[in-house]
Amino acid sequence: MNTQSPNSWQPLLGGIVAALLVLIAFNSFVILNPGQAGVLSILGKAQDGVLLEGIHLRPPLVSNVDIYDLTVQKFEVPAESSTKDLQDLKASFAINFRLDPLQVVEIRRTQGTLQNIVAKIIAPQTQESFKIAAA
Structure with a gap:
């Protein structure tokens, strides 16, 4: 006989959803150090505008930032x-x-x-x- 309530999986599901949201939130930022520049590519297409040093937002899961060294x-x-x-x-x-x-x-x-x-x-x-x- 099963003594667990039918809603016992809800905390586990809530934890998984929260972990995914945190992962997506951290994947939404890119930090470029001094002497670096980045090119934002969304679904493989390079976007106009260079990302210079600092923190930048990017679309999670569908974008990539290629980082280039600007030092000599x-x-x-x-x-x-x-x-x-x-x-x-x-x-x-x-x-x-x-x-x-x-x-x-x-x-x-x-x-x-x-x-x-x-x-x-x-x-x-x-x-x-x-x-x-x-x-």
Whole structure:
């Protein structure tokens, strides 16, 4: 014989609902530290307007904030080339760069991540410039 009342599951259900509401509430905020910028994407679409340092609201569960480092980045690029008299040259360049905070949304749309910027723009341009200078 069952001696529990039929409403004994209601406190458990109330606790689960309260926990979900707290989880959604904490998922509604993003905090960006100094030297960071964020791009808000809702359902995969980057929204106009850069999120700069501070606390920002975002739609829970359907949004994502991509965070970019705005401080000076250092990237080392190895380069090889040959001179006119077929001498092999090897060099290593240290490239310092930083992202423009006003262009972060456009960078997110066209290049994606910081690693893509380094791999697709900075490294090839540095190697090409070294080859032109060595020739």
